[in-house]
Amino acid sequence: MPLFNVYPLYDVTPVSGKGIYVYDEKGNEYLDLYGGHAVISIGHAHPKYVAAISNQVAALGFYSNAVQNPLQVTLAERLETLSGCEGYELFLCNSGAEANENALKLASFKTNKKRVVAFSNGFHGRTSAAVAVTDNKNIIAPINSQQAVTILPLNDIEGVKRELEKGDVCAVIVEFIQGVGGLDQGTAEFFEQVDLLCKANNTFFIADEVQSGYGRSGKFFAFQHYNVTPDVISIAKGMGNGFPIGGILIHPSIEAKFGMLGTTFGGNHLACAAGLSVLSVIEGEKLMDNVNEMSCYFVKLAKTIPQIKAIKGKGLMIGLEFDFEVGDLRKELIYKHHIFTGGAMNKNLLRILPPLTIRKEHINMFFEALVEVLSEVEELEVEN
Incomplete structure (x- = not known):
């Protein structure tokens, strides 16, 4: 039986990993x-992760x-x-899409409203409500488009105010740093005003x-970079370093009811x-301190490369934007230099999301690899 062909795949087959490295079958x-x-x-x-899973599966x-x-x-x-x-309070599920699905369902239950406000280039998952609030028509099937959703531009506070004052919006959902969309962010004023508007409009x-x-x-x-209190x-x-796990944190003002949410x-x-x-491990190895230190170092080096037109994101959720599409650049990095990187809906953006354990040598x-690839690209342009 063949696999349902929905993923464009790189010709790389990882079989093991250790730290910040993975290894193929060769x-x-x-x-x-x-x-x-x-x-x-x-x-x-x-090792702590492997031991924890091994010991638990041997027991139950x-x-x-x-x-x-x-x-x-x-937990x-x-x-x-x-x-x-x-x-x-914590409700546990299996994935990010399921987390957002339950968040939206909870909002609708508690407000008795059904419309959602989301934002341009946002990505929230592929399940029914989660994909409906995702700004990508290519992955929204007709059955999903029945959802009542309004997509607004980031930072359009007047638009948010206008929609919430109509009285039918159960939730505003936002990524404080957009992932798939391309590492864009709203302003502090925008996020904080949205928070206040939600509280004033039972949203x-x-x-x-x-x-x-x-x-x-x-x-x-x-969200902790801003003065907001999400519901x-x-x-x-x-959350699980590869093991499927997700969840929602629910504000203490929201009362639970048997059967409201559930999962196998x-x-x-x-x-x-x-x-x-x-x-x-995050606590014991002080990984958030490492994130901030390595982010500063990464950004410092990125600023020395003139071909990088913009540096987006925060911490170790970084986007490097060029004035050309980065698909071929990513292929050079993975096939020639053996470095995995990511793309985004913004085709000019290289997305960097390493393990939080990354060090300066990495x-x-x-x-070093990026500079070499960019030099080769410039040489080809000169020759042509």
């Missing part, structure tokens, strides 16, 4: 500056949410402490931290063990 080493869409937060095969890998699971309670307590989101303010959370921005959550915070990717696999024993090990390797 033993070639690749520097991983993409982390599988920002999923690898503490590095490939971190799964049972349903019909029984007590103390690992969920411990919630550790997440509250490290994130600083005091009083929030949930949902912070999509699926990609930007877990220390990647230099703070535990990207719901969605999390996934870096969400919050299973193995997922919680993975999640706890990630938090332990950054040096990247920029």
Whole structure:
């Protein structure tokens, strides 16, 4: 049976990983500056992570949410402490899309409204409501387009005010650093005004931290760079370092009800063990400090390269924008220099999402390769 052909694939087959490197079936080493869409937060095969999963699966890998699971309670307590989101409650699921789906569902339940405001170039997942609030018509099927959604430009505070005052908006959902869209950000004034407007209009303010959370921005959550208090915070990717896990943090003012949300696999024993090990490493190895130090170093080197027209993002969620499409550049980096990088909806943007354990020597390797590739591109342009 063939695989359903929906992914354009690089001709690379990773079979193992260690730290910031992955290795293919021929033993070639690749520097991983993409982390599988920002999923690898503490590095490939971190020994604490491997031990936690191994020990847990040997004891009990799964049972349903019909029984007590103390690992969920411990994970919630550790997440509250490290994130600083005091009083929030945790609902666990399996992915970022499912996290956003539940966030939107909760907002609709609690406000008894159904329209959502989202923003241009935003990406929130591929499930029903999550994809409907994603600004990409190519992945929205007719069944998804039944959702009541209004897409506004980032920083259009007057547009947000106008829509919320109509009285039918259950939620505003936003990435504080856009991922797939291209690392664009709203202003502090915009985010803070949106927060106030939501509170004044019985509208949930949902912070999509699926990609930007877990220390990647230099703070535990990207929204913490601003003076805002989200009603719901969605999390996934870096949460499990590769093990499927997601969740939403729910403001204490929102009351739970039996049956309101549910999941079969969400919050299973193995997922919680993975999640706890990630938090332990982030804290024990002071990875958020490393994010800020390595980000400053990365940006310093990026500013020395004239072909880079803009540096976007925060922390280790960085976009390098050129005045040409970067598809061929990425191919040169992966095939010739064995470096994984990412793209975005902005075809001129190179996306950098390395494990939070990255060091200066890895950054040096990247920029040496980048300079070489850019020089080759310029030589070809001169010859032509």
